[in-house]
Amino acid sequence: MQRPIKVLMLPWLAHGHISPFLELAKRLSTRNFHIHLCSTPVNLSSIKPKISDKYSSSIELVELHLPSLPDLPPHYHTTKGLPPHLMNTLKVAFDMASLGFSDIVKSLGPDLLICDLFQPWAAEVAKSHGLPTVVFFIVGARTISFMFHMIKNASTRVKDEDRVLQSVERSSNFILLKTFREMDGKYMDYLSSLSGKKVLTVGPLVEDPDNMEDGDSIIEWLDKREQSSTIFVSFGSEYFLTEKEREEIAHGLELSNVNFIWVIRFPVGESIELEEALPKGFLERVRDRGLVIDGWAPQGKILEHPSIGGFVSHCGWGSLMESMKSGVPIIAMPMLHDQPLNARMVEEVGVGLEVKRNESGELERLEIGKVIKDVVVEKDGDSVRKKTKEMSDIIRNKGEEELDEVVDALVQLCARCTEQSTS
Structure with missing residues (x-):
């Protein structure tokens, strides 16, 4: 060898x-x-x-x-x-x-x-x-x-x-x-x-979800929910929602009447209790269908769970790839960097819908609630759910096919450089 x-x-x-x-x-x-x-x-x-x-x-x-x-x-x-x-x-x-x-x-x-x-x-x-x-x-x-x-x-x-x-x-x-x-x-x-x-x-x-530790209590909570009945809400590890954004998202989740897991992160050094960070009475009102987590959750494990029917995402590329592999439709809420472009692609390819902002560029609760319901519950979301399942099947059926070509190219590149250095 x-x-x-x-x-x-x-x-x-x-x-x-x-x-x-x-x-x-x-x-x-x-x-x-x-x-x-x-x-x-x-x-x-x-x-x-x-x-x-x-x-x-x-x-x-x-x-x-x-x-x-x-x-x-x-x-x-x-x-x-x-x-x-x-x-x-x-x-x-x-x-x-x-x-x-x-x-x-x-x-x-x-x-x-x-x-x-x-x-x-x-x-x-x-x-x-x-x-x-x-x-x-x-x-x-x-x-x-x-x-x-x-x-x-x-x-x-x-x-x-x-x-x-x-x-x-x-x-x-x-x-x-x-x-x-x-x-x-x-x-x-x-x-x-x-x-x-x-x-x-x-x-x-995508990281193998089986390698992710912790999160057992979250998975147990999901096990009690019906198939495709729950959405996962997360905006990545390096974006922190403003107070206004948290408020509109909270009310949007409430209006949607859909089960949810929401991961909220705060900047390092900021110590805020969830009760203070969210609208008054929100946690009590949604306690039977919502789980709000401060800090971290095993995203890969959650997206692979059969009860997940949608992903409210900032459209970071890594999160989109995880969602596609898991076959979970996207409710797109881009925040910065490449995310608006990624959100447009989500709609263009047909694997999700974007939450449109108002003329001032702000998120609004009614629009959030409507798009969540359209993607997860309504008949209008059938095509999105079907297309996302197709993408997941494509990824899983490909296996290591793409990597084979990459490996061949890397081996040939190294061989050429070795030949040039010895000639």
Whole structure:
């Protein structure tokens, strides 16, 4: 048997980026790849428990130490819990870590670098050590092709757009996307034509719900509900609802008369009781059909449960992929970043409906309640429920088909680089 191909992975410092890289690492590790996943100590401490004994010999965690800056202590070397005004400081510190990263490359001697879109300097470091680079986008092709289109046609650009363009330009002859063709096909083709690179998909890369710990009491609560009768409400790990948004969503859930599990998160350091954060009497009024959770819930497990019939989501790409694999229709409430584009795709593909905002851009309870009922209960939602089930079947039937093509491309890339270095 040939020796494993050594891959060094460097994602951006956000949980929503690191998790897909870890899932890709798990899948590659079963195909004769040895993975070194590189991030800051604070990020690695949170993902270490997710590496079971099955992967412990083929996935190694490598610490990247950012420079010490006055405003950025080590516990802020991650986007989780990072005050918004320090985001640019974190990006600067990440860029300043290129020398340390070069030492890591030299020490490990990998065959290949797989990196994220925000650090084009990583590809330059790899090149200086004779390594090929492949860029892995953890968002959909629609978002990346939109960014590329704007970059190509804009008279001025901002720094983040430059990062994306440079990352793709410095990648090998192909790029990887966390998506699947049936969802994203025409945008994949458009991105390929814009970038001049082949676009390969790795599938939805959803964490195995069986590996998720805790949440037994939530599952027991769901077991008592009828099939497809309940919605899951969550807005990701890094967006915090305003008081007004919480109020409108609470009243919308109440008006829908649908069972629900609602996960509410508050910024680090904010200590608010749920009773204070929600409309007066809300918890008492919905106690027989609603479960409100402060902080965290096993999203993958919940979405796989047969009683779940809808997902009120911010439309983060990872959440959409989980929902598609589980066959759960989306009630879209995009908040920021790529989420509005993702919400449009949800409606375009036919796997959900978006909650429309008023002229002031605000959520309204009547609209929230109506869309929830349309998706979960009303006959009008039949086509959405059917289409989502079709998407789930496609994903499950494909299995590892997409990964096969990715593995072949990575093996061939490493072989070409080896030939060039020895000739």
